Amino acid sequence: xxxxxxxxxxxxxxxxxxxxxxxxxxxxxxxxxxxxxxxxxxxxxxxxxxxxxxxxxxxxxxxxxxxxxxxxxxxxxxxxxxxxxxxxxxxxxxxxxxxxxxxxxxxxxxxxxxxxxxxxxxxxxxxxxxxxxxxxxxxxxxxxxxxxxxxxxxxxxxxxxxxxxxxxxxxxxxxxxxxxxxxxxxxxxxxxxxxxxxxxxxxxxxxxxxxxxxxxxxxxxxxxxxxxxxxxxxxxxxxxxxxxxxxxxxxxxxxxxxxxxxxxxxxxxxxxxxxxxxxxxxxxxxxxxxxxxxx
Amino acid sequence: xxxxxxxxxxxxxxxxxxxxxxxxxxxxxxxxxxxxxxxxxxxxxxxxxxxxxxxxxxxxxxxxxxxxxxxxxxxxxxxxxxxxxxxxxxxxxxxxxxxxxxxxxxxxxxxxxxxxxxxxxxxxxxxxxxxxxxxxxxxxxxxxxxxxxxxxxxxxxxxxxxxxxxxxxxxxxxxxxxxxxxxxxxxxxxxxxxxxxxxxxxxxxxxxxxxxxxxxxxxxxxxxxxxxxxxxxxxxxxxxxxxxxxxxxxxxxxxxxxxxxxxxxxxxxxxxxxxxxxxxxxxxxxxxxxxxxxxxxxxxxxxxxxxxxxxxxxxxxxxxxxxxxxxxxxxxxxxxxxxxxxxxxxxxxxxxxxxxxxxxxxxxxxxxxxxxxxxxxxxxxxxxxxxxxxxxxxxxxxxxxxxxxxxxxxxxxxxxxxxxxxxxxxxxxxxxxxx
Numbered sequence: 001x002x003x004x005x006x007x008x009x010x011x012x013x014x015x016x017x018x019x020x021x022x023x024x025x026x027x028x029x030x031x032x033x034x035x036x037x038x039x040x041x042x043x044x045x046x047x048x049x050x051x052x053x054x055x056x057x058x059x060x061x062x063x064x065x066x067x068x069x070x071x072x073x074x075x076x077x078x079x080x081x082x083x084x085x086x087x088x089x090x091x092x093x094x095x096x097x098x099x100x101x102x103x104x105x106x107x108x109x110x111x112x113x114x115x116x117x118x119x120x121x122x123x124x125x126x127x128x129x130x131x132x133x134x135x136x137x138x139x140x141x142x143x144x145x146x147x148x149x150x151x152x153x154x155x156x157x158x159x160x161x162x163x164x165x166x167x168x169x170x171x172x173x174x175x176x177x178x179x180x181x182x183x184x185x186x187x188x189x190x191x192x193x194x195x196x197x198x199x200x201x202x203x204x205x206x207x208x209x210x211x212x213x214x215x216x217x218x219x220x221x222x223x224x225x226x227x228x229x230x231x232x233x234x235x236x237x238x239x240x241x242x243x244x245x246x247x248x249x250x251x252x253x254x255x256x257x258x259x260x261x262x263x264x265x266x267x268x269x270x271x272x273x274x275x276x277x278x279x280x281x282x283x284x285x286x287x288x289x290x291x292x293x294x295x
Numbered sequence: 296x297x298x299x300x301x302x303x304x305x306x307x308x309x310x311x312x313x314x315x316x317x318x319x320x321x322x323x324x325x326x327x328x329x330x331x332x333x334x335x336x337x338x339x340x341x342x343x344x345x346x347x348x349x350x351x352x353x354x355x356x357x358x359x360x361x362x363x364x365x366x367x368x369x370x371x372x373x374x375x376x377x378x379x380x381x382x383x384x385x386x387x388x389x390x391x392x393x394x395x396x397x398x399x400x401x402x403x404x405x406x407x408x409x410x411x412x413x414x415x416x417x418x419x420x421x422x423x424x425x426x427x428x429x430x431x432x433x434x435x436x437x438x439x440x441x442x443x444x445x446x447x448x449x450x451x452x453x454x455x456x457x458x459x460x461x462x463x464x465x466x467x468x469x470x471x472x473x474x475x476x477x478x479x480x481x482x483x484x485x486x487x488x489x490x491x492x493x494x495x496x497x498x499x500x501x502x503x504x505x506x507x508x509x510x511x512x513x514x515x516x517x518x519x520x521x522x523x524x525x526x527x528x529x530x531x532x533x534x535x536x537x538x539x540x541x542x543x544x545x546x547x548x549x550x551x552x553x554x555x556x557x558x559x560x561x562x563x564x565x566x567x568x569x570x571x572x573x574x575x576x577x578x579x580x581x582x583x584x585x586x587x588x589x590x591x592x593x594x595x596x597x598x599x600x601x602x603x604x605x606x607x608x609x610x611x612x613x614x615x616x617x618x619x620x621x622x623x624x625x626x627x628x629x630x631x632x633x634x635x636x637x638x639x640x641x642x643x644x645x646x647x648x649x650x651x652x653x654x655x656x657x658x659x660x661x662x663x664x665x666x667x668x669x670x671x672x673x674x675x676x677x678x679x680x681x682x683x684x685x686x687x688x689x690x691x692x693x694x695x696x697x698x699x700x701x702x703x704x705x706x707x708x709x710x711x712x713x714x715x716x717x718x719x720x721x722x723x724x725x726x727x728x729x730x
Contacts, residue, residue: 047367048394132545133537154481155540157697237360241483244539244693245700260364262682263390263721 034276040269047265059270069271071246072254075161076278079250080229082165083172087225088218090169091176096210098177099184109181113174120171124238127167128154131239154240157247164248168235172228176221183217184210219290223283230279251275320350322611322618325376327362327601334566335635339628343621350614370396370606378615380601383420383429384507384679389721391604392428398605400427401728403616412624412641416673418727421602425729429602432623434638435675436663437488437561437596438581440655445472445556453582460585464533467556474535476528477550477558479543480696483689486525486538487677488596489559490692493521495594495672496587503672506713507679513709522695522702524587529696539693547571559584562636565655581658583666595663597671598678681716684709 002017003010041059045052063069094112098105115123130136131153138150153163191209200208211218233252236242242249242257251271259268326336340352355376357365369375370391381388391397404410404427410418417431446452446463449470454460467475480486494503498517505511529538547564549555551571569576583593605615622628622639626646629639633650638660652660663671677685687708694700716722 046390046394048371048390048396050394128542129545131540133540152537152540155537155697157699240481241689243481243483243690244697245690256364257682257686260367262686263367264683 037269037272037276040266041273043266043269045265045269046263047259048263052266055266059267062267063270063274068246068249068254069251069274072242072249072251073274075246075248076230076250076252076275078161079165079232080226082162083169083229084222084225086166086169087173087176088222091173091221092180092211092214092218094173095177095180095184096206098181109177112177115171116174118171120234121238123167123171124235127164127170127235128239131163131167155244157244160240160244160248164236164239165229167239168229168232171235172225176225179217179221179224180214183214187213215290215293219287222286226282226286227279230275251278319348320611320614322350322352322378322614323355323376324352324615324618325355325357325362325366325379327359327380328356335632335637336622338631338635339622340618342627342631343618346621347617350611350617352614352618367391370394373608375606377609377611378603378605378618381429381604382678383431383599383602384674387679387681388428388602388604389423389681392423396607397428398607398609398612400430400605400616401425403427404728407616407620407624409624412639414640415727417599417640420599420673420679422728425727427728429604430619430623431599431602432619432640433599433632434640435561435563435596435598436638436659437492437559437675438659438662439476439557439559439584440550440564440579440581440659441557442550442553442555442578443580444553444575444578449556453580454585456585457587464531468532472556473532474538474549474555475557476533477541477546477555478534478538478696479541479546480534480538480693481541482543483693484677485543485546485560486692486696487685487688488561488675489525490521490688491596491598491672491674491676492559492584493525493587494518494676495596496591497521497524499592500594500670500672503676513713514703514706518706518709519702521587522705525692526695526698526702530698534696539696553578562638562656562659565636565653565659568655569653576653576655579655581655581662583662592669593666594669594672595666596675597663597667598674601678680713681721683716683721684712687712 002014005014040052042054042056043052044055044058098108098112101108118126132138133152133155137153141147141150151159154160187210191213192205195205195209231252232250233256236248236250236253237256240248242253252275255268255271255275258264258271324336324340336354340354343352344350363381366375366379366381371394381391388397404413404418409427409430413431418427421427421429421431441453445467449466449472451463451466454463464475478485478489494517497520498515502511502515502517506513506515528534535541546555546558547560547567548571550558551568553575568579572579583595586593603619605612609615622632623641626649629643629646630649632639633643633646633652633656636653636656639646673679677688680688691700691705691708695702695705
């Protein structure tokens, strides 16, 4: 299958041959569907008919004047913002604290990571149950004297998006913590020792040693969290289907409704392309900022 | 050595027998429902499989949410089920028919005398361009399920007028039942049953038909009035403080647990209710929601619900038709359906004589029959309107309950979606079978 290492072309072709199986799978299951979605976005295809007519930018024109698209767009940004704050911000703090814990560290780590391996549908079921008006959360709040905070979490337009974002973060923050922990293990202990000699407090150590040292890892966690949060579908669909009304409608659920439920595949594809562009632009901007800081 | 020759000769002979004569055809049937639900179709398939030898029915269940999104790509790929259930009426199957994905059943209709069983009104909902596209097999209805024990405890009886209904709800609230009428509006579709019933009450079946097939509009006064009434009930706490935070499943659990006095739903809950409530099932009954206004008639919803379609190009079309006949035309199948609380279309006398329907099922059909003379609402609106209108209705009904949308805004959004679907050619004009 591979060329003789001594042959003239081996150095150039063997790496390509090694890559070929993975590359083929990537092209078939990632690149081709993405290109197809872009193509569909320029058509009026209903997902059923054998015919699809090219209508140029009509779907995009419609999208920009679609008020529900903009509601979903806004919700998606709020959703991702909340998840980024929790998964990156809180994830880093938890990892930094865990790095200093020796007793029962494995147990705590396991507890934090465990939700990551639970299927999203199960996560949705768990939280749907906990968020019920007479569910665990409200009972707990009443039990500790904070009954005034109890509310119909998934039925209150003002909190539903935040409640679902929190549930999503609960199920994904473990991954951030693990990546940060791995990064923390690579930070030179001498830096902490030196800062201690200089009289730095633990908070200052975190600010001036840990955070700068973790900048590349933070970029990875940020991008992973951002892309994950933008493409989330299942937890929202299985709990509220974007409701009440459209208060938890995010771009992925709106794309599904338009494309799969209303047989507007062309328009749904345009929303999918918009989602792709938003994530790509946000990632590029973030990486640019990081690069400038590095320089 | 002689044994080897014998085996080889036997294999040679077998290879001459056509493969079809040896293998049974597998007829794949998709029905909407979770595993453990709609078990009646498993029973009917088992009975069919036992009765003949050249085809096997395999029932595949997909959850309602994922049914259409899974079905459409499967059909478009030229694969998918041989036989499947799908929405009917002017809105939902139009794209499937236009896309050539479903088989024309007109010949089967004539050959098997389906017209003796399927009422003309249902044929109208399942045909277009003079061709029959689906077997409209059953009638679904809705009624107010109530807990007799709670009614006795509070000292109220079944209301027969709107003032009595208001008094009953007030008494229940007074007695501490914060949700007099359960509504799992987080799932959106349960509220649509209220919508279909109330639109039918305020506009009459002819008012709904005038929108579906004529020049009527969802913004017409009766639909606005019905929406306003639903909102008024919601604001008065009839459905509890937060119906949009409660899912249908959770609501039904609470209802069968005896925590909720009433809920408006259909006979499909009866099987689960018998399982959940056990001996207490005798505590439950059904009544027709009284007229909302003076002089208003009760129009029961007799929805065709889904119809059965055969995939165009299926090699098993004849077997699929045989299975439909066994389920909906033959007495054994009809009896099994009745026992499961499903009412097949057509005359029921023979099947009813043999059926052992639960009391609750008998009650709900009795309430429907009692008022059928006034004319029936032909369908649950969300099962026959295009997906775009269904989405708008579902969201808008939550908007009404949350009081963030006026009845006028709600009906205007419905009308906009309906007009857009019409303009896009997504509405089929049913019209019966050509002579």
